[in-house]
Amino acid sequence: MSPAPLFKRVALIGFGLIGGSIARAARAQNLAEEIVATARSAKTRARVAELGIVDRVVESNIDAVKDADLVILCIPVGACGPVAQEVVAYLKPGAIVSDVGSVKGAVVRDMAPHLPASVHFVPAHPVAGTEHSGPDSGFAELFINRWCILTPPEGTDPNAVERLRAFWAGLGAKVEIMTPDHHDLVLAITSHLPHLIAYTIVGTADELGQVTSSEVMKFSAGGFRDFTRIAASDPTMWRDVFLANKDAVLEMLGTFNEDLSKLTRAIRRGDGEALFEHFTRTRAIRRGIVEIGQDSSAPDFGRPHANLANEPE
Amino acid sequence: MSPAPLFKRVALIGFGLIGGSIARAARAQNLAEEIVATARSAKTRARVAELGIVDRVVESNIDAVKDADLVILCIPVGACGPVAQEVVAYLKPGAIVSDVGSVKGAVVRDMAPHLPASVHFVPAHPVAGTEHSGPDSGFAELFINRWCILTPPEGTDPNAVERLRAFWAGLGAKVEIMTPDHHDLVLAITSHLPHLIAYTIVGTADELGQVTSSEVMKFSAGGFRDFTRIAASDPTMWRDVFLANKDAVLEMLGTFNEDLSKLTRAIRRGDGEALFEHFTRTRAIRRGIVEIGQDSSAPDFGRPHANLANEPE
CATH class of the missing domain: 3.40.50.720 (NAD(P)-binding Rossmann-like Domain)
Incomplete structure (x- = not known):
């Protein structure tokens, strides 16, 4: 057949x-x-x-x-x-x-x-x-x-x-x-910038004086561990990506930095409304990605969870 | 019993x-x-x-x-x-x-x-x-x-x-x-900063002129979708976290920004060695988190993958 x-x-x-x-x-x-x-x-x-x-x-x-x-x-x-x-x-x-x-x-x-x-x-x-x-x-x-x-x-x-x-x-x-040019812009935001940010924050955590690496690992379930997954990607491949897509990555990075400054300012000023408004907006994007089948809707990506010793009957 | x-x-x-x-x-x-x-x-x-x-x-x-x-x-x-x-x-x-x-x-x-x-x-x-x-x-x-x-x-x-x-x-x-103070420092790096960064980048992607939201969602499997998970967390809870842990978050953010500047400079200068060295170091942290049982070692967090129509026998 x-x-x-x-x-x-x-x-x-x-x-x-x-x-x-x-x-x-x-x-x-x-x-x-x-x-x-x-x-x-x-x-x-x-x-x-x-x-x-x-x-x-x-x-x-x-x-x-x-x-x-x-x-x-x-x-x-x-x-x-x-x-x-x-x-x-x-x-x-x-x-x-x-x-x-x-x-x-x-x-x-x-x-x-x-x-x-x-x-x-x-x-x-x-x-x-x-x-x-x-x-x-x-x-x-x-x-x-x-x-x-x-x-x-x-x-x-x-x-x-x-x-x-x-x-x-x-x-x-x-x-x-x-x-090719449009591809490189799209991927700069959907892939290259996320990788750069993940590589950065995982490096930052590794360098801190006041918090030990073992504490970072132990308490990573609060969010950090999601970043470590993509920061564990192949180093040679990613070095080449950043060198080859320099212009688009630097452009997206500029926008990202402006947005980070805005949120930082909201935190410094205690502007709860601005934070709440921003955090509400980002939820919708996640929903869109799950709806079009590009991610799992299962909580925690569907990561396996162990069982309790006494399960309810 | x-x-x-x-x-x-x-x-x-x-x-x-x-x-x-x-x-x-x-x-x-x-x-x-x-x-x-x-x-x-x-x-x-x-x-x-x-x-x-x-x-x-x-x-x-x-x-x-x-x-x-x-x-x-x-x-x-x-x-x-x-x-x-x-x-x-x-x-x-x-x-x-x-x-x-x-x-x-x-x-x-x-x-x-x-x-x-x-x-x-x-x-x-x-x-x-x-x-x-x-x-x-x-x-x-x-x-x-x-x-x-x-x-x-x-x-x-x-x-x-x-x-x-x-x-x-x-x-x-x-x-x-x-x-309490040490807790707040540890969580600032393992949880609060990752959430702030994820909220930022998902917001950035949502605002771009040259790349549409539907493109961002379609091609999110390149890395972006991992960020959307934590940027979909409860907005009220997270507004309160940033207001309540302002000092520690701002401190970690300062270190993160320095590190991001370093990597940005390496990209701008085409310094492949600096990038490779950094990307190699971050892999080890991931390994540590998996080893102590705080994450799944399955590729892609163990996200479900569909089957091909004709599976090999």
Whole structure:
């Protein structure tokens, strides 16, 4: 009953959370006849082979792209340009070249100049992830109901865009198309600024003199622990994101700082009404996110809670 | 087999998330012979009666405290002083009077002057919660493995402290004792500042011109949605927290702003090493919190993920 796979050969360069999740989901959904994977470190390649979730693990990026119909770079944003340059001579004519980077303007700027007219460049960003990284962290359900944003440069063959859209839809994602610049603004507020703030506050807590780290951890259930999840994300990936999306992040940061000053002033002046008004408004946004299925409505994200010794009958 | 309940009559004034969770857990654990509850609004009182999880719902705070051995104010911090003043003449000699407020210095300052020497004042703060509020939001497991901080004024009868400790231990909590001032510093960083930051960024996202609210919601899985959870917390409670713990919050905010400036400067200058070093350090704190059982190690907090249509066999 299964239709023919969308692609004959899919090459995954890089096998962290995203590469590993694509491999697992693509196999589960029969989206490729063959999945070839590679990774920079020999340890990761050995682990991928051991996991048995791709058809072939190869030693180099060049070996990976040979004869591939779809090549996806699943590596930090800063590595995309050099890898494109490395493999460009070995790409199959007609192949689709894509990535999964959280920044799109810089990726287009770094990759596009290397790519020949004989291939289709369709940058992509699946807006999904967890705080874990490495070849074991992926899972087939990661993209379900999440958005994947495609940012094809003007003039890209619509058939290539459509095939990549079908691939991501097959992985469970909802697909949207926008320009790289607009993508970078949207993600600056929905992802990059939240990460920067979380990294900051977790660092602040770690440095305090009057409150110990062990106290911070013990009493983290009051709110702090939610921030530590995203501040535990992959450091290399996030370093590259902030360097690559500098302008949009600095712009959002400016607005954030103004708003923080406003609330700080309200606290200093004891202006309860201003605080109450602000706190009431933010509740509505949460409701919207839950309503459109982008988060769980279960209290505490549905975190597991232990049972009491004597449960009521 | 069950031992005798710790208290004959427990009075809960206020029936939101915390009051409702105490009622459910105390009943499940047989910690009180009788639980009496009241709430300010007739609608909440009717709902509590309908839920059938307390022995008696009464119309007034005064009726609630009569003959109670343990009185717990489960109301916003700003309401604690006036309620203490209202009920003081009706408290049973020897009763323990407590609260659940997220700020302790202000509660002690507001309540202690009203209370007669014939009762024991043992302020408490269970460091647990969800983003939901109201009489239906509580659940018996809320306090399990969470900390409850007691801040008895100097000279409090150790037996009273011990009885309240046993009550909270019975609800599943681990109990710690500290001074009100130290509590307020610890909570400023582990809870109040994270909430202020989350309220700020969710507000910022709501005000942007170039990115629409619907885009913010759609692409929130990149990190933003974690902030919306705590920015959906009860506005009245949080207004009172910031007014009552102003000094400690402003102090932590000062440190946070310095740290944010440092990271902002690293981004502006393209200093990848400084970013990488910071992002690596913050991972360790997350690990510590998971190790001591204050959060789930499951990716994404263990949020539910849907299944793919064709699961691998």
